[in-house]
Amino acid sequence: MMKNRLLFLIPQLICCLAAVKYAEGARAGGEARVFRVEGLTRPERVMVETLQGIVNRKGPRLFLLTIEEDRKWQEIYQEKYGFSFTPVENLAKLIEAFRDDISGLVLYDLNLDAEQWVAVTLAGIENLLPVTESILSGKSPGLRNNGLAEEYGFRVAQDLRDRWDDNIEPYNWALKELMPKCSRKVCHSIDAEYRDAKVGLCGPMWGFDYSVMKKGFVFNLSPAPKKGLSYGNVEVGGYPRQVALYREILKNLDPPAQVNGYGEPEDVFCSLLSEYGHFSFHAFNNWSFHTGVKPLNKELRQKLHFTVSNTKLQKKFYVSFLTSEGDTMKPVIPFAYGAWFSSVRGKVPVNWGINPIMAEQFPAMLEYYYENASENDYFFAGCSGAGYVYPNLLPDVTQFAKHTGRLMELADISIVDIWGGDNPEKLEEYAAAAKPEGFTHLGGPARIKMLKQGIPVIFHELSYWQENAKKDLTGKDPGWKDLSRDEKNRAMAGWLAEKIRGIASRNEPPFFITVYGDLHGFEEGPEIYKMTSDILGVEKFKVARLDEMISAARLANTGKVLAAYPKCLFYSKGLRVASWDIRVQNLQDKAEKVRIEVKSAGIEQIGPEKEFLFKPWDAGYVNIRARLDSEKGEAQVVLSYGNRREEKNVAFSAIDGDVPESAALRLSYSAVNLPHAGGGRIEDRESIFGEAWSSREGSPCHIIYGPYESLPDGKYTAFFRLKTAERIPEPVCVLDVFSGGTGGAHRSEEIYIKGIDFKKAGEYQWFRVPFEWSSRSGLAEFRVFWTGKAAISVDCVAVFKTEGK
Secondary structure, three states, X not given: OXXXXXXXXXXHHHHHHHHHHHHHHHHHOEEEEEEEOOOOOHHHHHHHHHHHHHHHHHXXXXXXXXXXXXXXXXXXXXXXXXXXXXXXXXXXXXXXXOHHHOOEEEEOOOOOHHHHHHHHHHHHHHOEEEEOHHHHOOOOOOOOOOOHHHHHOOOEXXXXXXXXXXXXXXXXXXXXHOHHXXXXXXXXXXXXXXXXXXXXOOOOOOOXXXXXXXXXXXXXXXXXXXXXXXXXHEEEEOOHHHHHHHHHHHHOOOOOOEEEXXXXXXXXXXXXXXXXXXXXXEOOOOHHHHOOOOOOOOOOOOOOOOOOOOOOOOOOEEEEEEEEOOOOOOOOOOOHHHHHHOOOOOOOOEEEEEOOOHXXXXXXXXXXXXXXXXXXXXXXXXXXXXXXXXXXXXOOHHHXXXXXXXXXXXXXXXXXXEOOOOOHHHHHHHHHHHXXXXXXXXXXXOOEEEEHHHEEEEEOOEEOXXXXXXXXXXXXXXXXXXXXXXXXXXXXXXXXXXXXXXXXXXXXXXXXXXXXXXOOOOOOHHHHHHHHHHHHOOOXXXXXXXXXXXXXXXXXXXXXXXXXXOOEEEEEOOOOEEEEEEEEEEOOOOOEEEEEEEEEOOEEEEEOOOOEEEOXXXXXXXXXXXXXXXXXEEEEEEEEEOOEEEEEEEEEEEEOOOOOOOOEEEEEEEHHHOOOOOOEEEEOOOOOOOEEEEOOOOOOEEEEOOEEEOOOOEEEEEEEEEEEOOOOOOEEEEEEEEEEOOOOOOEXXXXXXXXXXXOOOOOOEEEEEEEEEOHHHOXXXXXXXXXXXXXXXXXXXXXXXXXXX
């Protein structure tokens, strides 16, 4: 009996010893040098980062102090992971410490920007140091010695000087001679302005040590063939020859490849990468060191997960605060710019956007965050998954989604924040391959859509809300600059709570509201979210972790048939028969027969009389036809399926406009519910909904736009209900239908509306914009551009399908 027990215990003992050995090995860390880069010239910094990438191939051996938070990571690695750090006093001693890792030098001339980055790429391949003549001779400010050849015996293995005449030729040479020796899975875009070109404003993007370590291609090229505005409304780009080279680099990579660094304008950069199936992971420092630190645990797991099995659905407005720069390590390395150390963190649910790539490339850093998270901290995948892409533009969505799904499982992350993923087919394809619990989506208005298998997509209306809050609050009494930090935080929390209540006022609970906040220099986030939560209270609102919200959304919708009703059932005043298309979605594993009825004292429904069969997870339109005896009122719409019967009251109203008898209403919106670049909400008795969106003093802008709707192929007419304060001869606004979202390339005719086009000042009038749409056009947004000439108000928008399915 004892022998059997010993035999039983031996495997367990071996496992325990192995676990102890693994933990000891992880804690063993190692010896590393630490060097401060402050005061280095750019060529010196380039040389040091290249050196770091080369020496850290053998493990985490060189750590650079680039920002104050690097010292905190040094402390963590020392105390938790057993590293010892030896400071290096100067550049000469740093080179001396790692002289055996260097095979020689590559000499370049600073007069050609491209030479420097070709030198870095070559150095990474052949274990060389990229140097200028000043560094070579020992006359560089940070070096001051007898020269690298005499001092260390380094030979010049490659001299790139006097080979080329412009910044294009070095890259052509590098593509031919170096790219075959480079990694096909990683590269680095420097994004730095130089003498002859405004490539970008944000660079140079340091942190290319990781690409050097992986023998990646390093370059400084513009992704923009035409000039475009970047941050601060400054023009960048406009270099077609550089873009052609950029494309050649991307063609040589195996998708999905990781493009570190950056490019500007951001949308042009990300669109270009997405076109080739690659993704951006942006930049920061010491990646080659962080990637070498092993975690103490074999599995990385968040402390808590909400699923449909442990979530109780409440009839409240769920609010989730998202704070993210998930396309990059920028917020991770500096601890969310200080927000992570807030004394308030943990007192209110906050959701942190990170990249699932961390589980594979920076597991010890992710382990630190998971271990130090509270139960109110939840981590989701920021900016489209495991890398920043626009899924709309990916040539193979499934390929990238599988890459994301694998890393999400490794990182214990189940929710993705999607950017540039408006195309319904692409999003369904993404969901099928990545298998997330749900998505959040950049772009308003606040709403929820359900994908197949019951996967929710919750749209942000309050995106980058801080900038809008500051814009609204600045200049109000007391003066913004005179307020203390706490007073500013309370003002912003009050503004945010008001916006959240506004969204809630036009929806019925349970409803799901995401608040997407920036992280740049915004360490007050947790404090403001706690204040906002206190203002909202718990009677109507539930501030929740994102996984709890997604689980509640699944509970609220899965297993049902949903009908999406227009905001108002509009019809043509000149026709006695109205035609309305109601979108129906079956969120069940079984087929379902569905019937829709419209009941009202002023409506006689004349079709359809039959039930419609919807396959599992299928969606489509049911066309309702009815005779109307009154111009406006309220109808009861009844959805029946199985043993269920659901009722909803919807307004109906006549349009004074030219609508063909065959046309059917597809969409309608209150202007208040659409996104805005300016203006404000007003109460208005003459409005169909009792409220409208009005222009205010300020610069001309789109006072309504969005909501980025997918439309089937066909011909349409959009009607806008407007009024003006003055009947002036100049245009007061411009109406159009535009392909918003990512990848669109369509625009209707622009309709200029003059003040004298209104029959009477101060009275609403309908204006029409006919347009033809293709599914290739992108996503439709219905826009009113205010010219600033005279005040206008927008009541609503109604969209009729005039020809097609």
